[in-house]
Structure formats: structure tokens, C-alpha cells
Amino acid sequence: MTNTLTRLLQTRDWLLADGATGTNLFNMGLESGEPPELWNVDHPDRIAKLYSLAVDAGSDLFLTNSFGGNASRLKLHNAQGRVRELNRTAAEIGRDVADKAGRPVAVCGSMGPTGDIFAPMGTLTHELAVEMFHEQAEGLKEGGADVLWVETISAPEEFAAAAEAAKLAGMDWCGTMSFDTAGRTMMGVTSAQLAALVEKLPNPPLAFGANCGVGAADLMRTVMGFVSSGTERPIIAKGNAGIPKYHDGHIHYDGTPALMGDYACLARDAGATIIGGCCGTMPEHLKAMHEALSTRERGPRPSLEDVTEKLGGFSSDTDGTGDDAGPTRERRGRRRG
Amino acid sequence: MADEDDIILSELDDDELVQQMHDDLYDGLKEEIEEAVNILVERGWTPYDILTKALVAGMTIVGNDFRDGILFVPEVLLAANAMKGGMAILKPMLVETGAPRMGKMVIGTVKGDIHDIGKNLVAMMMEGAGFEVVDIGINNPVENYLEAIEREQADILGMSALLTTTMPYMKVVIDTMKEKGIRDDYLVLVGGAPLNEEFGKAIGADAYCRDAAVSVEIAKEMVARKHNQMGA
Numbered sequence: 001m002t003n004t005l006t007r008l009l010q011t012r013d014w015l016l017a018d019g020a021t022g023t024n025l026f027n028m029g030l031e032s033g034e035p036p037e038l039w040n041v042d043h044p045d046r047i048a049k050l051y052s053l054a055v056d057a058g059s060d061l062f063l064t065n066s067f068g069g070n071a072s073r074l075k076l077h078n079a080q081g082r083v084r085e086l087n088r089t090a091a092e093i094g095r096d097v098a099d100k101a102g103r104p105v106a107v108c109g110s111m112g113p114t115g116d117i118f119a120p121m122g123t124l125t126h127e128l129a130v131e132m133f134h135e136q137a138e139g140l141k142e143g144g145a146d147v148l149w150v151e152t153i154s155a156p157e158e159f160a161a162a163a164e165a166a167k168l169a170g171m172d173w174c175g176t177m178s179f180d181t182a183g184r185t186m187m188g189v190t191s192a193q194l195a196a197l198v199e200k201l202p203n204p205p206l207a208f209g210a211n212c213g214v215g216a217a218d219l220m221r222t223v224m225g226f227v228s229s230g231t232e233r234p235i236i237a238k239g240n241a242g243i244p245k246y247h248d249g250h251i252h253y254d255g256t257p258a259l260m261g262d263y264a265c266l267a268r269d270a271g272a273t274i275i276g277g278c279c280g281t282m283p284e285h286l287k288a289m290h291e292a293l294s295t296r297e298r299g300p301r302p303s304l305e306d307v308t309e310k311l312g313g314f315s316s317d318t319d320g321t322g323d324d325a326g327p328t329r330e331r332r333g334r335r336r337g
Numbered sequence: 338m339a340d341e342d343d344i345i346l347s348e349l350d351d352d353e354l355v356q357q358m359h360d361d362l363y364d365g366l367k368e369e370i371e372e373a374v375n376i377l378v379e380r381g382w383t384p385y386d387i388l389t390k391a392l393v394a395g396m397t398i399v400g401n402d403f404r405d406g407i408l409f410v411p412e413v414l415l416a417a418n419a420m421k422g423g424m425a426i427l428k429p430m431l432v433e434t435g436a437p438r439m440g441k442m443v444i445g446t447v448k449g450d451i452h453d454i455g456k457n458l459v460a461m462m463m464e465g466a467g468f469e470v471v472d473i474g475i476n477n478p479v480e481n482y483l484e485a486i487e488r489e490q491a492d493i494l495g496m497s498a499l500l501t502t503t504m505p506y507m508k509v510v511i512d513t514m515k516e517k518g519i520r521d522d523y524l525v526l527v528g529g530a531p532l533n534e535e536f537g538k539a540i541g542a543d544a545y546c547r548d549a550a551v552s553v554e555i556a557k558e559m560v561a562r563k564h565n566q567m568g569a
Contacts, residue, residue: 022500022502023501026502031449032448032449032450032500032502032503032506033448033449033450033451033476033503035451068451073451076451076475076476077451115452115453115454117414117454117457120415120418121411121414121415121418122414154410155411180530181406181409181410181548182406183406184406184409186409186410186454187409187410187411188408188409188410188411188412244501244531246504246533246535246536246539253501279501280501316406318406320406328407329363329398329402329407
């Protein structure tokens, strides 16, 4: 049997994903420093509420509250023995909300980075990463997730390890990286490199793309990079609701619902299929995005100028793709080439 | 470009060797850096000159290119590792010769925040630049910071936060330091994805550090300025 997300992708030309998990949970009283995954067991009602906020705003899919649910992250709270349980419950609550939605809604099992750096510089090996992701994947599967959703990854090795874990668990998956450093991921991956990497995997994702990063404008440029790579695969755009600003002791994201509505349509016009938000994206943003996607006609593919005009400037001059691949250093080059 | 014969480090004159070390740091070649440091020691260079002219100068190039989006984290980590190899040889000699210290930093993620990858990168790059770094980990209440800077007799306090909900805690730490009258004894550097310069100023930090390379640059500049003031 195919999963809900695959069926949705076959019948629709755009899908609305969800918004922020952390920002919403903090509003419900999550204490900073407390791992959100514990709430799957301690406050399942609040997690059900979190998922319902997205479904009620029109989301066709939502991510489970399991982003930091791998052994390496949970170890920081001495909860590394609860991986299976916390992921299973994250998906179970989601399954319940989705099944009551009255329309097809996909439950996507969120898997965030381990936070470790790969050998030789760090301690993480491919085998260890696969083992951790696999353990998490089995929990999400058991709880009834439709697909796995690997997100905010910056290292290609970690992306590949998560793919292998999905294969071991026999699950379809989607994967996004976070492009937050001069248009690349922290580890230097460009949009074009991710598009190429995805096709080399033995079990490529149903859809791939970008999440988080800097602001909506940067994320659009990354999406346009995927499109120019010629990929045939559905593209995911999950950008932050603008950039966090500090005012009088409080922090808020400067992206308005109206701006996120523009962003959603621009992303669709640029070629993205699964469109959602990330940090700072609240239900009112999702509603505006749903409204915009449902009511506005598709437009021509936007240019970079269209993006900056509607969403603001980019954080760097180039994103490392195309002919203008950015600055390089002339080397003495006397030692091996 | 590799058509010339492999380089024999010991056959290079001092200037060429230092140039080559800059290149080898850039390429993250740890063994070559260790070999070159030993050669300079044998040639009678002071440990402090080797540290500053060869290693730190080389890491500055790496830092600049990281800042400018030419190098990315994996390359920088390899370079820092090569630098560490050289430092391991120099460290006992630096202590023995009473060479001036680069400075000592206490670094940690603020209370409520469990994200540590950015902080770890800063720690590695600061070590790579010759600073002593004491990493107090994640989720630190103000007492942890105060206890550590006093115990370690640190020059610099580094605070990191990834969440918009935790970054205001940096102000709590700085305000407590002010109350205790110790704020000006330390350089306070702050960093993390959601921060910006305006925020750094608003909470009274000495500087906001956009990334690990900028942290190193600012730390070096500020420590040097502090030393100059003390000498004046």
C-alpha cells in the first residue's frame, strides 16, 4: 500500500506543510532547555494540539515532535534509553490527529541531526549514525508515521546515513538540508550538490529540499538552485518566517503572514511542490499561505530580482552555484594537486 | 599543478618554510605541520615566533577564507587539527620560555539551550588560533559561568545560544557580572544563529561574533588591545 504522502503527491500540484514546532511549543509553556520530545509522554494533549494547529490551518502534512529524538541528542538529558518510546508516541499522537482530519493528511516522522561531527574531525561514524537514525525510524514506524522526514541536515554523510536508516526500516522518506552559510550548508553543501547527492542514493527520497536557514529570500534562492539542477523530484521549501529581531527584551520573527503568503506562491512558481514554514511560522502564517496558494493563480517562474523585491535581500552575494561560484583563493600549489 | 617534485621541508629556507606551513595548514596537513615546527625549533626559532608567525598567521588565512565563504567547516576543522598538532609540540616550550599567552576563554551554551555544535566549532577554532579554551558545555546557569571564569582566571567569556527563547539569558549573565563589579575584567563575546550585532550591543556584550572565524578575529584583536592598554 502506498503512503498518504505519495498519494497526495500524485493528485495535487502543491501541498502545504506545517510551520514551527519549537516556537509553538514554547507558547504552550515548554521551558527552554527541556527536550520537547518528553512531552510526547508527559503532555500528549499539547502535542495533539500542536499537530491540530497545523491541520486546522490547512496543512496537508505535518512533522512529528521527534526532531531531537535520536540517542545522541537525548543523551544530553540522560534519556538515550527512551528513543523508541518517544518516537513511537510522537507518531501515535500524529496518526490519531491525521485520521480524524476528515481529509488525507500525512504524518511525517521528523528526524533532525545528531549534532555530532563526522570522523576524522569528530566522533561520528557512518555505522553509528545509521544505527541511531534506524532506532529512531523504527519508533516512528511503529507509531504509524506515513514517511520519515529528515531535516536541518548540514553534512552529506549524515544525509546518506539517514537514507540508509530509512531503507533498513523499510520506509519512504523525504529529506531537507539547512542552507545557512553563504547560501550553502554549514558543511559547505550547495543546492546543486544536494540535488546531485539525492540521485546517487540507492533509495532516493520522495521529495527533497531546504528548511530553516536564514530567511525566506535565501531559501527561495536555494529552491531555484534545485530547479536549475534539472531535478524531476518534488522539491520541498520550508523557510523561516523572516529573521529574528530583538525589541525591548523580546524576540520576534519579522516575517508577517502576508509575506509568508507571497513566499508560498513564489516558491510554487519557482517549482517547489511541498511548501511550508520553519522557525517563527505560526498558525496565522500557515493560514495566509494556504489562502494564497488556494486563491492565487500560478505566475511565471520568478527571477532573483523578483525574490528580493518581494521578500528582501540575500545574506550573501552568491550561493556557490552556477558560473559565478564565488571567490576562490590562488594557491602556491607546490605540494600535490 | 603537482608536476614539481615533492617538497622536502628541511631544504626550504625560513621564509619559504613559513609560506609552506601556511599552505599546509590551509590543507589541514597535520604531519607536515608537526615536521615543520620541529625544523624551526632546531633552527633556533623561539616557540613564540613559531606560534605567531607560522601557525597563527596561517590560521588567519584559513579564518579569512571561512569568513568569506571560500572554505567551509570541514576544511576549517582539518586546519585546526593540523594547528593543534603543532601546538602540542610548542606548548611545553611556551610555558618554559614564559612566552606571552594568547589568552584563555571560558565558553558555554546558556541556560535553557542544549544546542552545542556552534559552540564546539568556536572552541575548536579558538584552540586552533592558540587560545586556551575551557568548555563548560550546555545549559549553563549564571553561576556556572561566574565560577568558571574565576577558577580559570579567564580573559574571555564566550556565550552561545541557538534559540530566540534562550538568547536573552546572556543579558542575565552580563547584568550579574555588572552587579558583582567584575564585568570589565573580562571580554564578553556572544554568538549563535539568531543573534545579531544590534542584540550584542543591546545586552552589553563586547562583541557579537557572526561565526567561529569572526570570533577568533575579534578575540585576537581585543586581547591585543587589552594588552596594549595594560602596557601603556
